[in-house]
Amino acid sequence: MKKRQNKILIIILCAFITIGFVATLLTPSRAFSPMENRTLAQMPELTAKSFFSGKFMSDFEKYLTDQFFARDVWVGMKYYCERALLKQENNGIYISGDRLFMRFDAPEDKRVTANLNAVEQLSQTTGVPVLFSLIPTSAYIYADRLPKYAPTYNQQELLDKAALLPQYFDLSQTLLGARGEDIYYRTDHHWTSLGAYTAYRVIAQQLGYEPLALPENGVAVPDFYGTLFSQGGVRGIPPDEITYYPMDNLSLYADGEDRPLYELKFAEEKDKYSLFLGGNWSTAVIRNENVKNGEKLVIVRDSFTNALAPLLAQHVSELHLVDPRYYKLPLAQYVQENAIDRVLVLYQTANFVQDSSIVLTARP
Incomplete structure (x- = not known):
């Protein structure tokens, strides 16, 4: 039988x-x-x-x-x-x-050291002032909401190492102070527009600018399921909502073409976060027709800057964006060719400890 x-x-x-x-x-x-x-x-x-x-x-x-x-x-x-x-x-x-939440395993010490050294070298190779900060993942901000006994890397170790660099300024405490708000998406690894604005206020002050109020013309895009939802094969969780702020005084030039600041076709697609700047470009420039100070700031960054860039662009004539994953030349060359005044290096912690291209950016 x-x-x-x-x-x-x-x-x-x-x-x-x-x-x-x-x-x-x-x-x-x-x-x-x-x-x-x-x-x-x-x-x-x-x-x-x-x-x-x-x-x-x-x-x-x-x-x-x-x-x-x-x-x-x-x-x-x-x-x-x-x-x-x-x-x-x-x-x-x-x-x-x-x-x-994204699981964050302990990074290789060798990679962390190499990337931190590269950031410090940028001050020498570019010849212009450099600022640097790291954005913790949502698991750091909402640590008490992680499943019990869930193993995760203590990001404070990385933040403490970064704080030893003279270029570094802290964002983690400000974000922790705002954890009662929706500053990170529930289904995606990025921060929300409110999270980007929270960090913007600190960054603007570090750059010597007076932070502007959060725009009141926000447009909501519903039904956003992000990367964590997709990677986890998750079902039955309510979607997030994306908010963007139209800014008619800004224009975007990316990878050799004029492009919309917000690519609204993505509002109808799964990858809704790509509506910010239309996704990730190797290089991009946001020009502000209302600012005549001639100042040019470049951000060496990952995709977290996509939601932040329109806010910082309100203070400079040109905001340049460089993504080392796709831009393989030394940043010093870009700074010289584009007459850049200052550099901001801004990464999410998990991206920073995995990205080997940062070292290439610091070459003379």
């Missing part, structure tokens, strides 16, 4: 795998998953070289995983099953009520 039951289970399993495999091959491949917000693997090309090297089978396995029939349904079922088992982490994302 037991052997018969085992045979039936094996037959059902084989039938399920076969049907799923055939359905996957017959269903048109998707290039992009809106739910996971990422590009999906495609059918690899079969050649003698790729077959005998094992590359074809490796790529084919990725293709089947990404294109498996009704993948979004299975991902959702996996999430609900794991929640029923009281599991509070999925794919490096902690789930705590209606808020998601």
Whole structure:
């Protein structure tokens, strides 16, 4: 009787795998998953070289995983099953009520030291004043909301090391003081527009500017599910809302073209955060037609600056943005070619300890 039951289970399993495999091959491949917000693997090309090297089978396995029939349904079922088992982490994302957190593992000391040294070297290689700050992740700001016993890196260690640099100024205490507000998205790793404004007030003062009041013309974009939601395969959590502030006095020039300050087509797509500046550019310039002081500030940054940049741009003639992940030349060259007056290095902590391109930026 037991052997018969085992045979039936094996037959059902084989039938399920076969049907799923055939359905996957017959269903048109998707290039992009809106739910996971990422590009999906495609059918690899079969050649003698790729077959005998094992590359074809490796790529084919990725293709089947990404294109498996009704993948979004299975991902959702996996999430609900794991929640029923009281599991509070999925794919490096902690789930705590209606808020998601990115797991932050301890970084390599060698990388941290190299990046901090690179920031310090920028003062010498660029020949202009340099300021530097780090933005903690939401797990630092809302540490008491993390699942009990959830392992996470103590970001204060990194902040303390950064504070030893003469260029450094602190944002963490100001953000901690505002933790009662919605300064980070619940489903995304970025700060909200309110969080960016909270930091802007400190940054503006560090640069010698009088902070402006938060604009009253905010436009809300509903139904935002961010990177943490996508990465964690999460279901059943209410969406966030993005707010942006139209600023007619600012114009954006990025990667050789004039572009809108807010790319509103993204308001209708999954990746709604990309409406800020239209996403990440290797270099970009925001010009302010109302400011005639001729001052040019460059921010060496990650995507957190996208929501912040329009606010800081209110104080300078030109606000330049450089993303070292895509801009591979020394910053000193950019500073000289564009007559930059000052440099601000601004990174989220998790991005800072992983980005190896910062060191290249500091070359003379």
